[in-house]
Amino acid sequence: MGCCCSQGDCNVGQQSGDNIALNLLDDVIAEYRGAAGSLIPVLQKAQDIYGYLPAEVIRYIGRQMDVKPAKIFGVATFYAQFRFSPVGKYLIMLCQGTACHVNGSEKIETALSEELNIKMGETTDDGLFTLNDAACLGCCSLAPVMMINGRAYGPLTPDKARSIIKDIYAKEKEAKEGVEQ
Amino acid sequence: MKLRIGLGSCGIAAGGLAVLDTLESEIKNRGLDLEVMNTGCIGMCHNEPLVDVIEDDGRVFTYGMVTDKIALQIMEDHVAGGNPVEEHLVSATDKPAAFMDGQVRVALRNCGVMDPESIDEYIKQGGYEALTKCLTQMTPEEVIEEVKISGLRGRGGAGFPTWFKWNATRQAKGDKKYIVCNADEGDPGAFMDRSALEGDPHGVLEGMIIAGYAAGASDGAIYCRAEYPLAIRRLEIAIEQARERGMLGSDIMGSNFSFDMYIKQGAGAFVCGEETALIASLEGERGMPRLKPPFPSESGYWGKPTNINNVETFANIPWIIREGGAAFGAMGTEKSKGTKVFALAGKIKYGGLIEVPIGIPLRDVIYKVGGGIKGDRQFKAVQMGGPSGGCIPAGYLDTPVDYESIMALGAIMGSGGMVVMDETTCMVDIARYFLDFTQKESCGKCVQCRIGTKRMLEVLERICEGQGKPGDIELLEELCVMVREGSLCGLGQGAPNPILTTIKYFRDEYEAHIHDHKCPAKQCKALIEYKIDKDKCTGCTICAKKCPVNAISGDKRQPHVIDEALCTRCGTCIDVCPTKFSAVYID
Ligand SMILES: Cc1cc2nc3c(=O)[nH]c(=O)nc-3n(C[C@H](O)[C@H](O)[C@H](O)COP(=O)(O)O)c2cc1C
Numbered sequence A: 001m002g003c004c005c006s007q008g009d010c011n012v013g014q015q016s017g018d019n020i021a022l023n024l025l026d027d028v029i030a031e032y033r034g035a036a037g038s039l040i041p042v043l044q045k046a047q048d049i050y051g052y053l054p055a056e057v058i059r060y061i062g063r064q065m066d067v068k069p070a071k072i073f074g075v076a077t078f079y080a081q082f083r084f085s086p087v088g089k090y091l092i093m094l095c096q097g098t099a100c101h102v103n104g105s106e107k108i109e110t111a112l113s114e115e116l117n118i119k120m121g122e123t124t125d126d127g128l129f130t131l132n133d134a135a136c137l138g139c140c141s142l143a144p145v146m147m148i149n150g151r152a153y154g155p156l157t158p159d160k161a162r163s164i165i166k167d168i169y170a171k172e173k174e175a176k177e178g179v180e181q
Numbered sequence B: 001m002k003l004r005i006g007l008g009s010c011g012i013a014a015g016g017l018a019v020l021d022t023l024e025s026e027i028k029n030r031g032l033d034l035e036v037m038n039t040g041c042i043g044m045c046h047n048e049p050l051v052d053v054i055e056d057d058g059r060v061f062t063y064g065m066v067t068d069k070i071a072l073q074i075m076e077d078h079v080a081g082g083n084p085v086e087e088h089l090v091s092a093t094d095k096p097a098a099f100m101d102g103q104v105r106v107a108l109r110n111c112g113v114m115d116p117e118s119i120d121e122y123i124k125q126g127g128y129e130a131l132t133k134c135l136t137q138m139t140p141e142e143v144i145e146e147v148k149i150s151g152l153r154g155r156g157g158a159g160f161p162t163w164f165k166w167n168a169t170r171q172a173k174g175d176k177k178y179i180v181c182n183a184d185e186g187d188p189g190a191f192m193d194r195s196a197l198e199g200d201p202h203g204v205l206e207g208m209i210i211a212g213y214a215a216g217a218s219d220g221a222i223y224c225r226a227e228y229p230l231a232i233r234r235l236e237i238a239i240e241q242a243r244e245r246g247m248l249g250s251d252i253m254g255s256n257f258s259f260d261m262y263i264k265q266g267a268g269a270f271v272c273g274e275e276t277a278l279i280a281s282l283e284g285e286r287g288m289p290r291l292k293p294p295f296p297s298e299s300g301y302w303g304k305p306t307n308i309n310n311v312e313t314f315a316n317i318p319w320i321i322r323e324g325g326a327a328f329g330a331m332g333t334e335k336s337k338g339t340k341v342f343a344l345a346g347k348i349k350y351g352g353l354i355e356v357p358i359g360i361p362l363r364d365v366i367y368k369v370g371g372g373i374k375g376d377r378q379f380k381a382v383q384m385g386g387p388s389g390g391c392i393p394a395g396y397l398d399t400p401v402d403y404e405s406i407m408a409l410g411a412i413m414g415s416g417g418m419v420v421m422d423e424t425t426c427m428v429d430i431a432r433y434f435l436d437f438t439q440k441e442s443c444g445k446c447v448q449c450r451i452g453t454k455r456m457l458e459v460l461e462r463i464c465e466g467q468g469k470p471g472d473i474e475l476l477e478e479l480c481v482m483v484r485e486g487s488l489c490g491l492g493q494g495a496p497n498p499i500l501t502t503i504k505y506f507r508d509e510y511e512a513h514i515h516d517h518k519c520p521a522k523q524c525k526a527l528i529e530y531k532i533d534k535d536k537c538t539g540c541t542i543c544a545k546k547c548p549v550n551a552i553s554g555d556k557r558q559p560h561v562i563d564e565a566l567c568t569r570c571g572t573c574i575d576v577c578p579t580k581f582s583a584v585y586i587d
């Protein structure tokens, strides 16, 4: 799918190596166009759709909502929530809050890094997991805590963290084999 | 009989959903007509997942750390057989848990008791009575007066009198006024706002609507951090329900007062908890604070008079209106009235959320309610107030917990986060941890905050790495003054507090790092060595197998040794060494 914005001279879609379906955004933009102060919710919904904020998407939003892309980049880079590169199917957010810190979140990070063979902030080669740090997840009395796709796990030990990852891998493998059969 | 299960984020994290499945399928298998009610967090997070069995006579039996197996046992013995499973009971109506003793629940009155997704349940608990009373019997001025009598101070950190802000917004000139609920809860280690929103969203909404009536506002916005997806979902449900029942919308209860609200999600910036930054973020800008005055009550959201309060502040309001300001004011100390919610976490035995009258001694919070330190270790300090707060050492355990007394020690009440530390916590590392946080979260507007926090972090990092120099403590103290004085908002002004309090109360630890290259708490990796006691090691080989960098060698049944050059000090060996040997130690 190429670019779907209404302007004839637009070449945003073609600039991209991947095909990004910009028209997926049109409902969101229609909902918020003209509503003052709605840039952040639009970016949040865009990230929900694409998993991150591709440059093309930012430019498209700018054109559609009549905001300069520089301004959008300025806002988006201010907030930790916004990502500019794709993330894995499972987004692990490891809590770096105070309670988790004093209860050994560093050991959990080491265990996860080893198990997944990636460093903090990276994505596994198979595109399944991204490991990110997060501010306090609000489950401090279960520290150390991590959240995977919105669900919190705690209290963790290095072994428990490893086995949660292994379980997800196993589930993925099963699903894949199921499809192949 | 009825079953009730705690499904706040903490209950779900501990495996509550699986337990719910087990209970429900077991009820089906047994052909029972039994309701399993969802509820928020009662605060006993250390015992999650929690399952209550509520007898028809109203007695409540609470089971803790429920697994699938225990759930089946509860169904078999208690539900079908009528015999409570004593060994898994954490509290019962006639045997209340020590954790709940001494607590007084105002803001958390409905958390963990009712179904947060049902407006009918909320109304059954007396919900929206306070709103009805305001709209039908009280003028806005009378509402403000009642809040004034209560002595309620803002629970978001600064402790500013709530009535004063409401009145200022009421008095301000403007064709449109706003009520904003600050649900950004950025202090790492505090989670009362999450729990209140998840467990009693209507309580917060009712408080906001009442504030709207009192301040003459027609619109409300809740700024909730995106890390709280469950809170956001429950708020959405509550707002929808309140609209359907006419508690939100135009001409509420035929009173001519109209009020509606919406939710905006934060995007992960701590500084957006500061009210002027929050407003900038609501307007779709970078969340940078600005100089006050003008205060939001004069010029806030879109330049209009805006009253901003914290979640817990709003949650207290319906209770105050219903029970009277005097009843709230009867609790607490002379200057700090009512109750306050604290989040107990860290090295505490019974972590969770507690609500106690302000002014009770710190010792009671930690030892009576919290049960003391995990593993019965030595209490070292409690961190209060998060990144702008400080560490309070053992010598001050008898301090009453109120705004003034805590401030006098160099910490702050803040939002009520209490992270407890024991002798294994390094205080220099804690200071480093908080500076790492503030340095990353500084919005960059003030030079002193942006660069000063970075310089302070560098000094702390080198001390933790054993590279500290004589004079570093004095350098830190000097930088602290500059950052405090040169910063516009509370983030920079408070950033020195974790350093200043740890220097004040634990100077010897800094000196040990700098002069002796030792970390007394044995935490700083560069200053410790893992060793194996050859008299205790039996050569079981477990540590050698588990060591991720193969730094441990030795023959079977022979004492092992750790190669210092290879060791990354990850601590795996000490964790896996069987307790009956305990041969690994830190030097
Ligand atoms: C850096 C910084 C972070 C803050 N974070 C929060 C927060 O997460 N939640 C909150 O309610 N107040 C926070 N505050 C305090 C708010 O600025 C404001 O005082 C408060 O929301 C007012 O509500 P209250 O009067 O009910 O306490 C923060 C202040 C600063 C300086």
Ligand code: FES
Binding pocket: A095, A096, A097, A098, A099, A100, A101, A136, A137, A138, A139, A140, A141, A143, A144, A145, B188, B189, B190
């Ligand atoms: S500190 Fe990790 S959940 Fe709060």
